[in-house]
Amino acid sequence: MDRTDTAPASAQFLSLTLWHPGCWVIDVSERVSVGLLGYGIYPRDDGRATTRHTLYGDDRATVEEGLAQIREHPDVYGASPMVDGYRRPGAPTPGNASREHLVEHDATTQISDAFTSRGFTYAAPCDTYGGRERWELFVTAGRDDVQRRLDEIRTTEEAEIDVESITPAARANPTDPLPIDRLSHRQREVFQLSRRRGYYRRPKAATASEPAAELGITTSTFHEHLHRAEEKLLDLSVDAS
Numbered sequence: 001m002d003r004t005d006t007a008p009a010s011a012q013f014l015s016l017t018l019w020h021p022g023c024w025v026i027d028v029s030e031r032v033s034v035g036l037l038g039y040g041i042y043p044r045d046d047g048r049a050t051t052r053h054t055l056y057g058d059d060r061a062t063v064e065e066g067l068a069q070i071r072e073h074p075d076v077y078g079a080s081p082m083v084d085g086y087r088r089p090g091a092p093t094p095g096n097a098s099r100e101h102l103v104e105h106d107a108t109t110q111i112s113d114a115f116t117s118r119g120f121t122y123a124a125p126c127d128t129y130g131g132r133e134r135w136e137l138f139v140t141a142g143r144d145d146v147q148r149r150l151d152e153i154r155t156t157e158e159a160e161i162d163v164e165s166i167t168p169a170a171r172a173n174p175t176d177p178l179p180i181d182r183l184s185h186r187q188r189e190v191f192q193l194s195r196r197r198g199y200y201r202r203p204k205a206a207t208a209s210e211p212a213a214e215l216g217i218t219t220s221t222f223h224e225h226l227h228r229a230e231e232k233l234l235d236l237s238v239d240a241s
Contacts, residue, residue: 080101
């Protein structure tokens with residue numbers, strides 16, 4: 001037998017954003033300017049599931065408003081608070097304020113099983129804000145097979161999936177050494193897009209006007225968000241707002 005017929009596919013690291021209908025996490029992030037970090041979903045036979053979430057935002061009042069939206073959502077059965085700072089020591093806390101909760105919710109509205117049943121595994125917590133989920137995943141498959149599996153999920157779950165990158169896992173470094181969790185939603189979006197488009201390369205692969213146009217903001221607004229992001233990341237600013 002040809003050895004190529006039995007050679008295993010290489011592992012891939014994926015970074016993607018997605019939207020799918022009926023998701024309470026996406027609903028909450030659309031209603032309030034908060035983000036939710038989800039650390040895995042634990043379904044039960046009764047159709048319910050429990051997920052640990054870090055709810056984060058720019059201030060405590062916004063986080064409390066987001067928590068109220070979670071508890072009022074029809075697909076959520078309860079949210080039990082955890083001790084603040086439960087995340088492991090040294091792990092950056094997203095936003096300027098955060099709360100940790102175990103959320104009991106309807107498991108049938110989640111899309112996780114569509115990925116895990118097709119061989120995808122989590123590389124990082126699912127980060128949801130602004131009505132989109134941001135996922136980092138590992139999968140052992142060729143690039144064409146990865147795309148086929150994603151197309152199946154798009155069809156069966158009516159999902160919108162935008163792939164930001166597919167990288168061989170042996171060369172991937174999903175842990176960003178920069179404390180990007182300190183950034184606001186917009187600052188993080190501006191900074192990460194700038195990196196992807198080559199704004200920091202020498203010579204530059206993109207001018208400020210290109211990512212600004214992609215985000216639908218002016219160049220001056222782009223620079224304002226980017227400079228604030230750089231101040232936080234380099235710890236140059238006393239005010240972290």
